[in-house]
Amino acid sequence: MEVLVAAGAWAMSPISNYLSTQAGSRLFPRYENSTFESNLFEQLSSSAHVYFPGSEGFNASTTRWSTLDAPNVTITVEVANEADVVEVVKFANEHGKPYLVVNNGHGAITTVGKLQNGVQIWMRQLNSVAIAPDSQTATFGGGILAKDVTDGLWAAGKQTVTGACECVSLLGAGLGGGHGWLQGRHGLVSDQFVSLNMVMADGTLQTIDQNHELWWAMRGAGHNFGIVTSVTSKIYDVEHPNWAFQMLVFTGDKVEGLYTNINEELLRNGTQPVDIMHFSVFINNPALDPVNPVIILFILQEGVDVVDVKYTQSFTALGPILAQAESGDYRDLPRWTAMAKNDDVCKKHGLANTRFPIDIQAYDIPAQKKVFDVFASAIKDTPALNSSLFLFEGYSVQGVKSVPPQDTAYPFRESNLLLAPVVAYKEDGEQLAKKAEALGEELREILHQASGQKELRTYVNYAFGTEGVKSMYGYEQWRQDRLHALKKKYDPQGKFSFYAPIA
Structure with missing residues (x-):
């Protein structure tokens, strides 16, 4: 039986709404017009759940961090063990249904939108x-x-x-x-x-x-x-349970001095100390500056209770409008940098959150000034974009660079910095979407042109979806050949080609 017809027939059942909204969703009778769903359900473990559109479980499983090009799902299977995953994949293959795995729905790449009338495999119970x-x-x-x-x-x-x-x-x-x-x-x-x-x-x-x-x-x-x-x-x-952080907030007129200091005092031509990380963001905050975005800098240090003054003094000399310091342990880092489970970045606000990542080696100061000005102008001109921000991630890199580049498919181990404008907006027609994409691409291109790198290097986990395979997986021909050969051998029908596909 055609799967879509079966799903529709089940949805019109007089008690389907009741069953689909039950918290456990284990109740699933065999209806003569629901062969696909009932037979699938019989293959699963007693702790697995099946959810349909309109149910609380379905809504929870399909609500994503970014709404843009969300996958079209007609059924969610919340698996309880790996045997359940095997059964779902086999069953979906037999019935010609595409499928996509989701953990917490933060994969924002637009390629997932290619999944239509699909089965979603929800992994949240596999958390041991x-x-x-x-x-x-x-x-x-x-x-x-x-x-x-x-x-x-x-x-x-x-x-x-x-x-x-x-x-x-x-x-x-x-x-x-x-x-x-x-x-x-x-x-x-x-x-x-x-x-x-x-x-x-x-x-x-x-x-x-x-x-x-x-x-x-x-x-x-x-x-x-x-x-x-x-x-x-x-x-x-x-070995180093204690950590410290220093947060400093600057107005936009400090952008050039700020990133000059980061290059010289922290990044140090790619030799940033292993116990030091920096993280900065352009963000709209009218309470701190009603006219322009502000720049927030986080300096994090491992193994100390106070960030060493040698890493902070040049920044405090710039005259921040706000400063905060705290000590704690490793578990505090997400809270300090506003990336904890209960922070806004983890909430699903119904926005299109689009990212345009680029890896570079050092901050180009004129480019930093230019992207700040373009970003500030854009959110003024289009208030619908004022939830956007710009991320500048400066992790220490010794451990990353110690692995030979040819040993893994990860392509850009030599990079020092991960940058990404995050253009966020409530979807409201094609014109706004095009304006948002154009802004993200413009900001990234400014940085790319200033980097001196011929090739655009993009972190696959942040990719927008239009970057291309070489940009995400490496430009060396041997890398591309090896990836495509493995894809052809292990996934010839492209079952796993919705998230940043190789082919």
């Missing part, structure tokens, strides 16, 4: 943490979020690299490389992987480790090859 007896590795469920990784390990005096934002999943970030606070010590999120349990395009469950030819691809281009149900990663003793 199991530390190995030797305390050198831990195994995490495939749907676990960064905060749960950090908290689960911290209780045992351990930590590992996660993305900086608490509400982003470990694997959502990790399969594309994964930048984070501890990367200077240990490398990217994907550099911690020891093995992956993964459901392949044909529905088989495999373990991918260093002995498998997909091992290279999974660390940087992993979204293209399967559904990771669990990952075993390296973990580390917490």
